[in-house]
């Protein structure tokens with residue numbers, strides 16, 4: 001990606017991570033279930049997608065780490081609420097805004113103007129489905 005395009009996306013607050021087709025996941029009470037074995041984004045290590053709509057109160061970011069484990073977070077930067085993206089090869093998330101607040105996989109803010117951690121959701125993988133407790 002060119003530096004100019006990266007800069008313009010940051011100004012506009014455009015995230016790199018795409019939303020998952022709503023037919024591949026559902027919300028039931030406080031449990032989100034994702035048909036993880038049907039998600040092409042997660043067939044490669046370091047892949048990610050976001051969940052929005054379907055009755056969710058706040059968007060969720062799902063990331064596959066380099067060991068093949070899944071991590072789920074609130075997809076809102078605690079600075080001004082912009083979306084987050086995984087950083088390839090590193091266990092961190094970066095806000096898509098110009099200020100690029102950065103969070104570790106425990107949700108802690110480690111860089112940038114955000115002062116509060118992001119929410120981390122518990123996950124469990126079972127029979128080809130990912131269960132996210134929100």
Ligand code: FES
Nearest residue numbers: 077079080095099
């Ligand atoms: S909204 Fe994330 S750093 Fe400002």
